[in-house]
Amino acid sequence: MTIERFTDETLMAYADGELDAETARAVAAAEAADGAVARRIALFHGTRAALSEARDARPAPEVPDALVARVRETLEQAGAGGEEPGRVVPLVRRAPSRPWVPVAVAASLALAVGLGAGLSLRPATGPDIDLATGPQPGATGLAALEASGVAGALSRLASGGSEQVAAGEVTIIASFRTPEGTLCREFELATGSAETVAVACAEGAAWDLRFAVASGRADGAGYAPAGALEALDTWLSGIGAGAPLPEDEERAALGRLAE
Structure with missing residues (x-):
């Protein structure tokens, strides 16, 4: 058939x-x-x-005007079939295997808003991910960065490094700064059944989850949504993310976190 x-x-x-x-x-x-x-x-x-x-569950928080404008502009460019070179700072040099989907950009905005309001999310392709304990029935999703060991990995590992924590395997993709100078890190969390791409930013000695989206199944048997990484890139562009930090600057920034 x-x-x-x-x-x-x-x-x-x-x-x-x-x-x-x-x-x-x-x-x-x-x-x-x-x-x-x-x-x-x-x-x-x-x-x-x-x-x-x-x-x-909760009223929507106010979305930064710059992010709304950037998403709207990107959607308009997509509808016209055009793409302005150099608009997005790619943290990860991954070539998309499919044309990106404008709906994913809107989804990234909604995800970012939800996380800003304290929302916990889970990939729909597998069990809930509780960063404190790993996949659990009835868990509340991405939460408890500190208790899970993910925060420790974010504070320690250089970009490209991986570490097994309670929730699964954490791989650090890159570090960057926001226009306000806040240190942020893009990372991937692979559990037994799913992968999540996320961004967390340093808040004093702690880490605050700012963006997360399911990117597929960790065993490679599932489907990575078209536009997931493009949605991340658009979100990064919308917040004005800087270029990936060089190795020495990243090492110095992580060192200051430990002080």
């Missing part, structure tokens, strides 16, 4: 109940026959549910 392939936009529309009846039936058939398609749809359902819960 030949399984029809669908774009991410179509699957997102299916998860939102916005497809016409004929296309919805075709997607439903593919979902039943193809586990990869089913996982992708489950991810979009989970993201929608998480953001819906966040809206219901």
Whole structure:
């Protein structure tokens, strides 16, 4: 049996109940026959549910005007098929394997807002990730950086370094500073079933989670959402993230945290 392939936009529309009846039936058939398609749809359902819960649970905090303007500008460029070179500072030199999806940019804004309000999120492709104890049924998502050992890894490891902590394996991708001079670090957390890309920033001697998005399954069998890394890059551009710190500057910055 030949399984029809669908774009991410179509699957997102299916998860939102916005497809016409004929296309919805075709997607439903593919979902039943193809586990990869089913996982992708489950991810979009989970993201929608998480953001819906966040809206219901608390009033939305004020979003910085610069971030809103940058996201809006990026979406307009995407709709026109244009892309202004050099707008985004890529922390990680990863070439996207697919065209980025504008919806992912909007999702990144929502995720950043949620985290700013204290929202805990979880990848929809696997069990909840509690950074204090690892994957747990009923856990509250990305939380407790300090208790989990993730904060310690953020304070110690140089970019490129990895360390096993209670929640899984942490890999530091890069360090950068915000326009205000705050030290931030991009990292990946791989659990037994999922991967999360995140950014945390130093708040005194502690670390504050600023951005997080599920990027796929750690075993490589799952689906990495198109646009996840592009959404991160757009968010970084929106907050005015600086270029990755050179090794010596990063080492000095981490040393000052320990003082």
